[in-house]
């Protein structure tokens with residue numbers, strides 16, 4: 608499995624505005640898992656197409672267990688679902704042409 612390379616997207620003071628960004632980027636707010644540690648809470652999010660198209664895009668937020676701690680939002684990977692979704696909307700012939708174009 609590929610090593611995760613989380614890159615910081617932004618930090619937020621409250622969860623509402625952070626979740627707005629998560630929703631915008633993943634298409635949903637689907638929590639994959641929550642991990643609680645001594646230092647804070649991590650929540651992981653998947654792309655809404657994660658299952659259908661095996662989209663590897665993920666987000667992750669960390670909320671430190673300190674007063675006034677800001678939410679840190681990270682992302683990893685790039686969407687592959689955009690292309691897959693687009694292709695599934697094409698006719699078979701168009702799709703074959705698109706596949707061919709990608710190979711060239």
Ligand SMILES: [Zn+2]
Nearest residue numbers: 654662686688
């Ligand atoms: Zn995706």
